Amino acid sequence: TARFDPSQADAKWQRAWDEAQCFAADSNSPKPKSYVLEMFPYPSGRIHIGHVRNYTMGDVLARYKAMRGFEVLHPMGWDAFGMPAENAAMEKGVHPGGWTRDNIANMKAQLKRIGFALDWTREFATCDPEYYGHEQALFLDLYAGGLVTRKQATVNWDPVDMTVLANEQVIDGKGWRSGAEVEKRKLNQWFLKITDFADELLEGLGKLESWPDKVRLMQENWIGKSQGMELRFALKGDGVVGGEQIDLYTTRPDTIFGATFVAVAPDHPLAQRAADGNPAAQDFIATCKRGGTTAAEIETAEKLGFDTGIVAIHPLAGGDLPVYIANFVLMDYGTGAIMAVPGHDQRDFDFATKYGLPIVRVVAEDGADAATPLAEAQTGEGRIVNSDFLDGKSVDDAKAAVIARAEDAGWGEGKTVWRLRDWGVSRQRYWGTPIPFIHCGNAVSDGEGSGCGVVPVPKDQLPVTLPEDVEFDTPGNPLERHPSWKHVACPKCGRDAVRETDTLDTFVDSSWYFLRFASQPADKPFDREELAKWLPIEQYIGGVEHAILHLLYARFWTRALKAIGLIDLEEPFASLFTQGMVTHETYSRNQDGRPVYYAPTEISREARAARLTADGGEVEIGRVVKMSKSKKNVVDPDAIIADYGADAVRWFMLSDSPPERDLPWSEAGIEGCGRFVQRLWRLFGQYNASAAGEDITLERKTHQTIAAVAEDIEALSFNKAVARLYELTGLAEKAAPSATRSETIRTLMLLSSPMMPHLAEEAWSRIGGEGLIAQAAWPEVIESLLVEDEVTIAIQHKGKLRDTLTVTKGLPKDEMETLALASEKVQRSLDGAAVRKVIVVPDRLVNIVT
Ligand code: ANZ
Ligand code: ZN
Numbered sequence: 001t002a003r004f005d006p007s008q009a010d011a012k013w014q015r016a017w018d019e020a021q022c023f024a025a026d027s028n029s030p031k032p033k034s035y036v037l038e039m040f041p042y043p044s045g046r047i048h049i050g051h052v053r054n055y056t057m058g059d060v061l062a063r064y065k066a067m068r069g070f071e072v073l074h075p076m077g078w079d080a081f082g083m084p085a086e087n088a089a090m091e092k093g094v095h096p097g098g099w100t101r102d103n104i105a106n107m108k109a110q111l112k113r114i115g116f117a118l119d120w121t122r123e124f125a126t127c128d129p130e131y132y133g134h135e136q137a138l139f140l141d142l143y144a145g146g147l148v149t150r151k152q153a154t155v156n157w158d159p160v161d162m163t164v165l166a167n168e169q170v171i172d173g174k175g176w177r178s179g180a181e182v183e184k185r186k187l188n189q190w191f192l193k194i195t196d197f198a199d200e201l202l203e204g205l206g207k208l209e210s211w212p213d214k215v216r217l218m219q220e221n222w223i224g225k226s227q228g229m230e231l232r233f234a235l236k237g238d239g240v241v242g243g244e245q246i247d248l249y250t251t252r253p254d255t256i257f258g259a260t261f262v263a264v265a266p267d268h269p270l271a272q273r274a275a276d277g278n279p280a281a282q283d284f285i286a287t288c289k290r291g292g293t294t295a296a297e298i299e300t301a302e303k304l305g306f307d308t309g310i311v312a313i314h315p316l317a318g319g320d321l322p323v324y325i326a327n328f329v330l331m332d333y334g335t336g337a338i339m340a341v342p343g344h345d346q347r348d349f350d351f352a353t354k355y356g357l358p359i360v361r362v363v364a365e366d367g368a369d370a371a372t373p374l375a376e377a378q379t380g381e382g383r384i385v386n387s388d389f390l391d392g393k394s395v396d397d398a399k400a401a402v403i404a405r406a407e408d409a410g411w412g413e414g415k416t417v418w419r420l421r422d423w424g425v426s427r428q429r430y431w432g433t434p435i436p437f438i439h440c441g442n443a444v445s446d447g448e449g450s451g452c453g454v455v456p457v458p459k460d461q462l463p464v465t466l467p468e469d470v471e472f473d474t475p476g477n478p479l480e481r482h483p484s485w486k487h488v489a490c491p492k493c494g495r496d497a498v499r500e501t502d503t504l505d506t507f508v509d510s511s512w513y514f515l516r517f518a519s520q521p522a523d524k525p526f527d528r529e530e531l532a533k534w535l536p537i538e539q540y541i542g543g544v545e546h547a548i549l550h551l552l553y554a555r556f557w558t559r560a561l562k563a564i565g566l567i568d569l570e571e572p573f574a575s576l577f578t579q580g581m582v583t584h585e586t587y588s589r590n591q592d593g594r595p596v597y598y599a600p601t602e603i604s605r606e607a608r609a610a611r612l613t614a615d616g617g618e619v620e621i622g623r624v625v626k627m628s629k630s631k632k633n634v635v636d637p638d639a640i641i642a643d644y645g646a647d648a649v650r651w652f653m654l655s656d657s658p659p660e661r662d663l664p665w666s667e668a669g670i671e672g673c674g675r676f677v678q679r680l681w682r683l684f685g686q687y688n689a690s691a692a693g694e695d696i697t698l699e700r701k702t703h704q705t706i707a708a709v710a711e712d713i714e715a716l717s718f719n720k721a722v723a724r725l726y727e728l729t730g731l732a733e734k735a736a737p738s739a740t741r742s743e744t745i746r747t748l749m750l751l752s753s754p755m756m757p758h759l760a761e762e763a764w765s766r767i768g769g770e771g772l773i774a775q776a777a778w779p780e781v782i783e784s785l786l787v788e789d790e791v792t793i794a795i796q797h798k799g800k801l802r803d804t805l806t807v808t809k810g811l812p813k814d815e816m817e818t819l820a821l822a823s824e825k826v827q828r829s830l831d832g833a834a835v836r837k838v839i840v841v842p843d844r845l846v847n848i849v850t
Contacts, residue, residue, distance in 0.1 A: 004681035004759055006645020013761040014115055022774050023062075023117045025073040027519075027533050034070035035534045036062040037514055039542030039550070042079045043103035043125070047110040049582045049627055050543070052637050053663060056653040057579060057718060058541045059116045063754035064713045065538075066117070067778040073534050075517040076111065076118045078104050078125035081132075081432045082506045087177075089431075089472040096431040097468070100127055110638060115646045115757050117774065122517050126509035127431070131516065133463025134525035135509065136436040138561070140456050145564035147193045150454060153424055154267075157185040162476035163428045173290050178475075184289060189426040190435055190502060194556045197563075198223055198418045201555055210575035212660075215547040222548050224419025229253045229403055230335065231412030233262060233312040233321070239273055246270065246312055246323070249334025249417060252341065253406075254398035257387035258362035259339040260352065262312045263305070263326035268336045271325040274308035281306055281325070288327040303328055303351040315411045316388065326351060334417050342377065349377040362387050363395065423553065425505040430478040432503030434464040440490035440497040452492040461491070464499070477501055510550055511557035514540075514572060531567055536574040539716075544578040551576070577716055580662040582653075584633040586622030587612075595620075597632040601639075605667075624664050635665055647756035648673040654718040654755055676726070677759055680752065683733055684763035687745045693738035701731055702744045703785040709751050710778065718755075725752055747779050794845040795820045802829045813840040820846035 017023065027033075038058040041051055062074035078100075085096035092099075104125060111118070124131050142148050156165040160178035164187070169176045194201075202223045205216045228251035235244045246262065264270050266288035275281040284306040303326065310323040321339075328347050329338055342352035342359040352359050361374055363382040370385035384390040390398045406412030426435070441451030457464055467485040470478040479485060479501040490497035512525070514537060519530035542550075551573070558572045587603050587610050588595040598619055603610050610621050627634045640649050652673040657663040705728045712721035728748060735741045746767065753760035753773045764773040787809060793816065795803045803825040807816065817838050820826060826848065833850040840846050 003678055004645075004762065006647065006677075006758060007642075009758045009762045010113065010115060010641075010646050013758045014112055016761070016772060017115075017117070017774060018120075020772060020775070021121075022772060023066075023072075023074060023119050024121045025075075025119050025534075026071060027073075027530055029071040031069060031071040033073065033534055034062075034065040035073040035518065035537045036065065036539050037073075037075070037517070037537050037541070039540070039546060040077050040079050040510070040513060041107065042082060042084070043100055043107055044084060045103050045106070047107050047637050049635055049637055049665070052114060052649065053582055053653045054541060054543070054579055055111065055114070055116055056650045057577070057659055057716065058539070059118075059650075060654065060713060060718060060754040061539055061541075061716065063117050063757065063774065064710075064778070066774070067750070067754070067776060068710075069777065072117075073122075073518060074118055075122040076116070076120065077123050077513060077517065078107075078127075079506065079510050079513070080104065080125040080127040081503075081509055083429065083431070085431045086429060086472065093472075095468070095470075097127065097466075100125070100431075113641055113646060114637070114650065117757070122520060124516065124520075126433075126506070126513065129463045129465045130522075131513075132433040132509070133465075134516065135433050135504070135512070136457070136462050136464060137459055138512065138525050138566075139504070139508075140436060140459065140462075141564055141566065142192065142560055143456060145560075147196065147560050147564070149191045149193060149422070150188055151191060152186050153189045153191075154184050155187050155189065155424075157183045157187075159183055160475060164426070181290075187426075189424050190500075190504075191422040191424055192508075192556070192560075194423045194553075195418060195420055197556055197559050198225070198420045200559055201420075201552065204555065204559075204571055208571065208573075208576070211573075212544075212576065212578055215544070215551065215576060215578060218547045219552055222420065222552065226251055226417050226419070228334075228415060228417065229399075229406070229412055230415040231256075231315070231339070231406055233315060233339070233411075235310060235312055235323070237308075237310040237323075239276075240310055246337055247335040248337050248339050249415070250339055252344065252395075252399070253402035253412075254384060254390065254393075254395050255341040255344050255362050256314075256339065256402055257317060257390065258341040258343045258360045259314060259321060260342060260358045260360060261321050261340045262323045263329050263338050263340050263348075263351070264308075264323065265329040265331040265336040266325055266327065267331045268325070268329075270308065270310065270323065270337070274306075274310065274325065281308070284325060288325075298328055298330065299347075301327060303347065303354055305351055305355055307355075315406070315409070322357070324351075324355070332421065333419065343374055344377050344379055346377040346379065349374075360386060362390075423505075423556075425508055426502040427505055428477040428480070428501070429503055430466065430470055430472075432506060433509065434466060434479070435500045435502050435504055436462060436464050437500040438488060438490060438497045439500065440493060440495065451495060451497065452490055455490060455492050455497070458491050479503070507549060507553050508557075511553045512561070514554070515561075515567070526567075528567060531569065535569050536572055539575050539577065540573040541577045541579060543581075547578065577659070579659050580657065581626040582665055583624045583662045584627050584635070584665040585624045586631045586633045587619045588622055589619050595622075597630075599632045600635060600667075624662075626662075627665070640670060644670055644674040645677065645758070647759045648677050650755055651676065651722070655722045656719060658719050659716055676729075677756065679733075680729060680748070680756070681759060681763070683729060683745060684749060684759075684766070686737075687763075687767050688737060688742050689767070691737045691739050691742045693736075693740070695735055695738045695740035698731060698735045698738075698744055699740045700785045700788075701728060702740075702747050703782050706747060706751065706779050707781045707786055710781075713754065722755070725755075749773060750776060750779050791843045793820075793843065795823060795826055795848070796845060797826060797829045797848045797850070800829075802826050809843060811842070813842060816840050816842070816846055820848065 036058050038054050062072050066072045080100050085100050088099045089096045156170045158165050158175035158178050158180055160180035170182050175182055202225055205219055231248050232245040235246055266285045275285055305324040305326045308323045312321045312323055340348040342348040343361045363378055364385045365380055365382040384393045384398045403414045436457040438455045440455055441453055467482050486499040486501055488499055515526045518534040519526040521527050554572055558569055561567045587598040604613050610619050612619050652670050705724050708724050709721045732744045749760050749763050760773045790806050791809050792804050792806050794801055803823045817840055835850055837849040
């Protein structure tokens with residue numbers, strides 16, 4: 001037979017699947033349902049190899065599930081709002097919508113060329129007014145349910161781009177695009193009350209057994225439940241009112257006798273008061289604010305402090321503790337003020353060392369006592385020392401004792417605090433879902449001072465669509481500048497009012513898209529009964545970079561929608577899989593101290609060196625790292641599909657590396673896959689329906705492979721499934737023609753079809769297989785062929801081996817005995833002697849005693 005030609009076969013079968021509507025999920029099907037989903041892509045321009053790996057895994061599972069008799073929902077769409085579209089608008093003068101639509105068209109064509117079994121009838125982009133209109137409706141429902149608030153929040157404000165920046169967009173205190181010094185501003189922002197669900201979201205993690213442990217742990221840390229105590233120290237000093245107290249939060253009340261000073265955040269009211277009329281304090285606070293804003297940056301920054309001159313009184317020991325302003329204390333955690341215990345907290349230790357404050361040991365680990373000096377903070381377990389009535393207690397007992405004492409005396413109580421903050425969803429950007437509210441009053445120019453305030457857009461006026469005619473030539477939010485868009489009549493009183501010009505964080509769009517995939521009525525976001533048919537998602541697959549935010553937000557939306565009575569689901573993703581990255585070495589040359597990278601296609605690679613094809617000169621070979629545009633170590637999916645065909649690329653994505661590990665791209669690897677495609681094709685060509693004869697060994701191996709590949713796919717161990725298919729292919733190649741061999745070849749078509757669907761379809765059609773292989777059933781396993789079911793047993797008489805017999809494994813004792821006694825050799829040895837006893841060891845031996 002001729003070579004398999006993907007350039008013909010791929011397109012042909014993709015068309016056949018489309019025409020047969022093979023992958024359109026029917027929610028009315030009587031079959032059991034299975035919802036397989038990969039994280040939908042951002043339409044940045046091109047599909048990259050990471051997408052290909054991600055979607056290939058989901059595709060194999062979806063195709064396999066369909067073969068197992070499930071009605072499979074495997075949809076695809078576009079996470080289409082966001083900053084890159086506006087950046088493109090600013091840089092290239094194109095409209096964000098047009099840019100996005102073009103990218104979607106390109107990327108969709110790319111996905112089609114890989115032959116994914118996707119239900120394109122359910123495709124949507126989050127920038128479709130229909131989709132974001134339903135999102136606006138849900139936002140209003142959440143508002144009505146008390147889960148949306150508007151409050152003042154401190155934001156990073158870029159004064160040049162005139163926009164709020166996320167923490168990640170502030171680099172060394174400067175805006176990532178403008179390079180301008182970022183200011184902290186207090187602005188009214190919209191929030192979703194995720195903190196109402198902190199406890200549930202934490203508890204729920206315990207039930208997500210099919211999630212990777214590392215992802216659960218990351219979410220747990222992000223939610224950050226901390227059991228501690230809030231306590232109050234009395235204050236004295238300049239400017240302090242009599243009886244005034246300061247609120248502190250600690251997780252270590254047991255160390256209270258080790259507290260040697262108090263520290264407050266730079267934006268704590270007490271710090272503000274100390275700065276009043278004190279230029280040195282003002283300078284200090286300004287310095288603190290210039291530092292990075294993330295918790296990680298604050299942790300690692302050098303400790304800085306300013307003595308306010310205010311003094312706090314220790315509630316148990318009675319001594320004076322100076323109150324410092326400290327850069328490592330955060331205003332929005334706990335109470336924004338701490339009792340500092342340098343002996344047992346490293347931050348406090350560093351600070352005390354720098355400012356010459358006392359360090360007192362109050363916990364002694366094994367081998368230490370009250371007098372053992374501290375070279376660093378002791379943060380482990382131990383017995384309490386130097387602590388009056390707590391001496392000798394364990395850490396836990398001492399915590400309880402201090403809380404009890406404080407609650408009695410009224411200066412403190414046990415308290416749980418959370419690291420999780422409400423989710424600020426306001427973005428001062430154009431390319432996002434408009435937040436469906438109208439402001440009546442304050443900003444109105446009709447002379448009237450006040451109006452109706454913040455008014456929801458009536459649902460029958462949704463969607464609030466984005467205006468098309470916007471300009472990106474000036475910084476700031478185009479919605480704010482648009483001449484007419486924001487001016488509307490107040491839905492309540494009819495007077496002039498203005499629309500909210502903030503749009504929603506794009507993470508909102510991806511928090512419920514999986515619901516809309518399952519059910520798409522025109523008049524509402526989803527239909528509850530339809531959702532119940534498909535959800536929860538049986539398998540969700542995506543990158544670990546979404547371990548925290550996207551997955552937590554989606555879990556929160558699901559619970560929030562349940563709380564307001566819209567759905568019946570608690571957790572959207574029954575099982576989660578995070579795949580590894582596709583990696584490649586990098587090629588670069590040093591130019592003026594900076595690396596200039598070259599693409600693999602520009603390189604000729606030798607055993608130890610790499611040369612730039614253009615000039616033949618050597619380039620440096622860098623480490624094997626994630627493929628990225630900036631390092632140019634990317635391969636273009638289109639190019640490799642053109643070279644090797646979709647099936648070879650799919651096969652490569654599944655081979656060699658376990659799916660959770662990184663997959664190093666190699667030219668040799670993809671070439672090997674291309675060769676295997678042809679090898680299978682040759683074997684498929686040897687199918688002969690009229691071959692006769694049995695081959696029990698091959699039959700056994702075939703059924704073992706059917707069972708094992710099924711297990712591997714269900715466990716997402718694709719590389720193992722691939723290895724088994726290699727093995728069976730090798731055996732079938734070597735086997736002599738027989739009916740069994742033809743059956744094995746046919747089975748191989750079915751088993752390989754989730755991975756190499758085009759090749760399998762082509763082979764299937766040539767042997768006259770019924771219908772499309774994509775719709776064929778997974779081969780039945782004959783259970784009895786799974787076990788190596790014959791064993792050789794020994795038969796002894798008078799301590800000597802008289803005969804061996806091959807019997808079925810697990811043969812009952814009495815049958816073994818009967819067979820043994822029936823042996824001619826045994827009868828000869830017995831020579832008529834009376835049998836006194838027969839000892840049978842199952843599957844091993846029969847010992848006859850006379
Ligand atoms: C006294 C103490 C002694 C503390 C000790 C720790 C160890 P987690 O567990 O992460 O919740 N803290 C409290 N509020 C803070 C804030 N706004 N900014 C910075 N640090 C703050 O951390 C709680 C601990 O972090 C608290 O317990 C407090 O220091 C500090 F041996 O109080 B501890
Ligand atoms: Zn009004």
